[in-house]
Amino acid sequence: MRDVIVVGAGPSGSYMGYDLSRHGFDVLLLEEHKEVGRPVECTGLVSERVMKLVHTKAGVNKVSGANIHFPGGEITHVSKSEKTIVMDREQFDKDVSRMAIDAGTDLCIDSRAISVKEHADYTEVKYRKAGKLVEEKAKVIVGADGVNSRVRKDIYGFRPKRIVSAYQVDAAYEMQDQESVDVYLGSKTSGGFFGWATPAGPLTKIGTGSLYPTARNFFNNLNSRFGKDRILGINGGAIPISYLKRTYSDRSILVGDAAGIVKPLSGGGIYTGIISSQCGSQVISSALENESVNRRTLSQYQRKWKRKLGLELWFDGLVQKLFASLSDNTFERLYRVISRPEVTSVINRVGDIDYPSKVVLSVIAKNPEILKYLLVRK
Numbered sequence: 001m002r003d004v005i006v007v008g009a010g011p012s013g014s015y016m017g018y019d020l021s022r023h024g025f026d027v028l029l030l031e032e033h034k035e036v037g038r039p040v041e042c043t044g045l046v047s048e049r050v051m052k053l054v055h056t057k058a059g060v061n062k063v064s065g066a067n068i069h070f071p072g073g074e075i076t077h078v079s080k081s082e083k084t085i086v087m088d089r090e091q092f093d094k095d096v097s098r099m100a101i102d103a104g105t106d107l108c109i110d111s112r113a114i115s116v117k118e119h120a121d122y123t124e125v126k127y128r129k130a131g132k133l134v135e136e137k138a139k140v141i142v143g144a145d146g147v148n149s150r151v152r153k154d155i156y157g158f159r160p161k162r163i164v165s166a167y168q169v170d171a172a173y174e175m176q177d178q179e180s181v182d183v184y185l186g187s188k189t190s191g192g193f194f195g196w197a198t199p200a201g202p203l204t205k206i207g208t209g210s211l212y213p214t215a216r217n218f219f220n221n222l223n224s225r226f227g228k229d230r231i232l233g234i235n236g237g238a239i240p241i242s243y244l245k246r247t248y249s250d251r252s253i254l255v256g257d258a259a260g261i262v263k264p265l266s267g268g269g270i271y272t273g274i275i276s277s278q279c280g281s282q283v284i285s286s287a288l289e290n291e292s293v294n295r296r297t298l299s300q301y302q303r304k305w306k307r308k309l310g311l312e313l314w315f316d317g318l319v320q321k322l323f324a325s326l327s328d329n330t331f332e333r334l335y336r337v338i339s340r341p342e343v344t345s346v347i348n349r350v351g352d353i354d355y356p357s358k359v360v361l362s363v364i365a366k367n368p369e370i371l372k373y374l375l376v377r378k
């Protein structure tokens with residue numbers, strides 16, 4: 001019997017494999033696709049923090065600011081001293097998996113988990129490896145299998161309440177300003193989320209998110225700014241922006257997108273996924289060492305990740321809900337506040353893509369009238 005089976009070799013699952021294997025545990029990592037990192041469903045924007053956690057050369061560009069486009073056509077520029085990395089997501093996923101393999105994880109590609117069961121003393125996973133049915137047992141199972149997690153469906157039975165559908169393309173379009181991401185607000189370019197254009201050298205990643213099922217329509221409005229017939233590939237997907245009420249069971253935990261541990265305001269989940277895996281690996285290691293894998297010991301996982309990220313994700317989730325209901329008129333009123341030099345300078349000083357609550361609270365503290373715009377909708 002294995003110590004741990006991890007389902008899903010995205011960044012969260014591979015990092016979990018790496019962290020457990022380097023502490024001497026016997027880990028099997030299952031990936032349904034024939035190749036790690038494909039298909040890509042991501043823009044690849046991460047903070048320097050992520051690049052410190054993963055040994056990777058996947059960075060293709062660095063940005064230091066954003067041009068925020070308001071529905072009436074106005075644009076505000078914000079910037080910060082730390083760079084945000086635009087990376088080649090496929091390469092990044094491969095690099096995290098390589099770390100796991102080097103540490104001793106057994107990675108099986110083309111291996112799709114089709115059923116997962118917990119028993120009193122072990123867990124059991126049935127998976128299809130290159131079409132053949134295989135069964136394996138482990139003391140613990142980790143669901144790192146993304147937004148449509150099999151582990152979550154079979155053991156937990158509930159799902160994240162708020163899911164953004166995202167539609168993104170790689171376009172043969174070179175943005176003039178390679179140092180800033182474009183962010184598009186308003187009802188024409190997104191449904192309760194935002195649209196974006198991210199410079200990646202000769203390519204641009206153009207996309208939008210929607211809390212309603214029609215990201216495609218919003219995308220068409222956004223894409224028309226970049227000229228027709230420039231699309232090289234479509235790489236959208238779903239982003240869970242609310243975490244589950246429970247992320248552990250008797251013999252399993254859920255990490256990353258499978259648990260909805262994603263930043264609600266940006267939809268970024270690579271950093272939070274890896275942090276959740278670090279927390280999970282510590283708790284699983286200690287439960288295995290003490291031969292006490294059970295609901296009580298695994299519940300420490302939720303305590304740990306919430307201590308690191310819980311308040312941030314909870315607060316950002318509240319702000320996201322307010323943001324999602326803003327009208328174009330309200331965005332225009334917000335523009336008049338945000339474009340004031342004293343406000344942009346606060347954003348420039350405290351902006352942090354992993355911990356946006358700092359900037360939201362600082363801006364509100366200086367400009368309490370924003371609260372009125374957020375709470376009294378017109």
Ligand SMILES: Cc1cc2nc3c(=O)[nH]c(=O)nc-3n(C[C@H](O)[C@H](O)[C@H](O)COP(=O)(O)OP(=O)(O)OC[C@H]3O[C@@H](n4cnc5c(N)ncnc54)[C@H](O)[C@@H]3O)c2cc1C
Pocket residue numbers: 007008009010011012013030031032033037041042043044045046111112113114144145146147148149150166167168207235236237238239255256257258262267268269270271273
């Ligand atoms: C359009 C778009 C843009 C995004 N941009 C960013 C960004 O710029 N920055 C950022 O931080 N985040 C971004 N995200 C979010 C980010 O992609 C996810 O949060 C991140 O991939 C979560 O990592 P994960 O390992 O938890 O899950 P995933 O990356 O989804 O990995 C899950 C893995 O499990 C595998 N799997 C699923 N089911 C099974 C099964 N039954 N058996 C075996 N394997 C299985 C999948 O093939 C996959 O490899 C974006 C998302 C989208 C859709």
